Amino acid sequence: MGTVVRAIPRTGSATTGWHLRSADASSGIAGGDERAEQLDDDALAPAPMSKRVRIESLWNSVKFVRRQGDVLFGDAAGGSDVLCYDLAGGPGPVTVVCNPAHITSIMTADPAIAPSATRQSPLRPIVGPNSVLTSIGERHRRQRALLMPRFHGRSVAAYRESIERATAARIDAWPVGEPVRLADLAQHLTLDVIMSAVFGLPDGRPTTEAERALRTALIRALHMSTQPVATAAQLMNGFSENPVGVTKLVLRPVDRAISGILAERRAESGRRERTDITALLLDARTEDGQPLSDGEIRDELLTLVLAGHETTANTVAWTFERLTRNPGVYDDAREAVAAGDDGYVAALLNESMRNRPVVPMVAREMLRPWRFGTTLVPSGMTVLVSILLLHHRDDLYPRPFAFDPGRFLGVRPAPHTLLPFGGGNRRCLGAALAMAELTTVVTEILRRVDLETHDRPAERPRHRNVTMIPQDGGLVRALAVR
Template identity: 50%
Template sequence: MRRGRPDPWYARASTGAALDPVLPEPSLAGPLEPGSTGPAAPATGHPNRLRQSLRITADLGGELFAGARRGEAFSFASLLDPKPVVLTRHPEHVRSLFAAPPDVAPSLAGESPVRPILGLSVLTAVGDQHRRRRKLMMPSFHGDAIARYRAEIETATRRHLDRWTTGTPFPLAATTQAITLDVIMSGVFGIDHRAAPEEARLRHVVRQTLRLSVGPLAQLAELLNLDREESVGPQRWIVARLDTAMYAVIAARRAAHEPGARHDILGLLLDVRDEDGAPLSDLELRNELLTLVLAGHETTANSIAWTFERLLRTPAADDRLRDVVRSGEDPDGYLEATITESMRVRPVVPLIGRRVRVPWRLGEVVVPPDSRLLVGILLLHHRDDIYPDPFRFAPERFLGRKPGAHEWLPFGGGTRRCLGAALAMEELRIVVPEIVRRADLVVDDPAPERPVHRNVTMIPGRGGRVRAVALRR
């Protein structure tokens, strides 16, 4: 069935003065002198911190769009913080945050639900610790490295698409996760990783963990682990299983390691020495590797799943993409525009955050020092002054036009911009057209899939459910 239906947030966002045009004056934003004060951001949602956190866990998008009716920046109560958490959706506010020195507005990732799972790593560290780790990791995500990953992306895509059959509906995210897990595992552990029993075991445990992490129990576990450095409750058990598998891989590789012999990320990290000549500890390696494996595949897999969730409910876009892919002629860059548009309407990471250490001006309002200040990526992507008719999936809006620097933020920005952005884009550019080329997909339910909030990500509630009606090799 190929009919369009309204976006799930449409009803809430389109009533009232939602997503009004940008302020007529350029809104000033940025750090203020200590002690500065001003009007607070308008409060939204339920004043009780637990109730509001539960509402956000149940329907993040709905709560965000409802809050946006109060203005460019608004605040809400949260279990994460006794102070109101402030959220902005204005590009100039975002620019001020991304331009700020890291010690004035450090990332909140270290205080997010992923902290007890990942420990201290490039994603969760701040200050010097972050700078040092990021420098260490950067070479593995530069252009040359990405070119090396290309062959694995193509092989993994072919291998998994070969298993598809026609007729039975399935969640596309299951396939895309298998592909992106293969890609990141080979980047991290080397192309021959499938041969080692320890690595096969790790892969199995990672996939099981992801399966466990959907559903109401996982959301409860997430609430239990809010603002903790170490996991508690069922999450503790899950992390312990991941650890056992990861430490087994590290031990096996340490035992067989020859300096300079391997070019995968673990090989490079095993060769790293600090100023005193000491190698990274097992714990440091565990945290970095787990960060790459978890941050590096589910995000990309769900971005691909969302792309098809939207495409298959927008017949004109679906038809045009099929034409350009199958003809091999895409002079206008429709594939790139489709990927860009899908990450606009369904950013897999809908919010990112910084802790402002000093008072922060956001146009008319002032955020008190030491507050959590979030960037509402999802809201910013639905501003109708930047993206007219924002709830419409319309790749053509990006034909011949690249998104503005602070107007399209699926990968965040500033010194914390996603380390794997180039790899993720390469995966999307290879996997999306290969699926379009090989499969005629349909959806049996034309209603949009409900966005489900899992840890820091927003994923399609039914995994991007599709049915293949025809397949070609």
């Protein structure tokens, strides 16, 4: 019938530096058995996992957290597009898939039998259990329905002027001749935009003590998450639904600032009409007519602020990290912007998000047995969809390690072959706002800033919680600013 997953730990044959492979290198990932289907409930018993296996897997778990891409590319190059691991400090036994047919089976499945594995997410202790990112089922559906209008259509159009002003201000202050971490520059810019959307701040600028405290605390928390201690903190929090240790200490000022903002908004109730997301949540009622608790509102606000700017900022950083190491593509991009070619900019962003997906993996919890090719997964197991491996399949993207926006010119990717925003009912809520930000920021930097191109090695990807960010923050140097 097939090979049953039995939580056997892989050695994690990490190929050093997948990000350093040449443009003409192949990934070795192609083809495979495309069978994917839900099986009968009694088809397989849950896979056992001994204490001894968990102890032996601890080092592999640390390696998986810190060098996820190297481990996955090393193991997948052997010809298998279904991989099995046993991860201590987290979900335990997992199956990793990267075949579009397998992914389609998961993403189109009833969420009741293949829900998001949010209870195992490293973000859960940070953003809490009540947000649109960590909830599942009917609660998640209601939250998306409540928030969706604020991230689409006219709402996104209304943010455009804010995005343009914030971008112009950051470029005007760009230091010529000095190294600049684009992730930091873009982080401040995108934080302005999301603070405007979430809290209704003019151009995202804090006006009260609590608002200023929140901005400062968020930036400090993001900085702390890039430090070596963050890996240990992530593993430690893998055993707890609530933050512990360093994570708890870092979040304390964030929580205090959010509480202060909620108190301010309640105090001004009725004096000022607001249309921001905080006001929406304060006015929201549950099915039995009760207001949301402060804890529920806190989780939602923190999720929207963190998810709404960090991924976008690092996509900007990765885009120019790639462009400055590919002078020919950089020149083409600048010419396209000068000619008003929006199609090329869209293709450039697709290629950047393919080549360096900021969210390299999403997870589903299989509540029924499942078949992926010849691998049979018992119910209760977590399946990880590797967006990173999917985006580097030889059969989908020839020369997968090359940076070539031309592959997306006039091409609409087939379903479940390009997933920078995830998929299914968990697709990123703010995808439209993110694309509006990315298009404006990348276009204006290309138009106004002359960047130094070079042949230095690619920046190493660093894994932070659920994101993959450039080790040096997308370090660039401006030769001139217009």
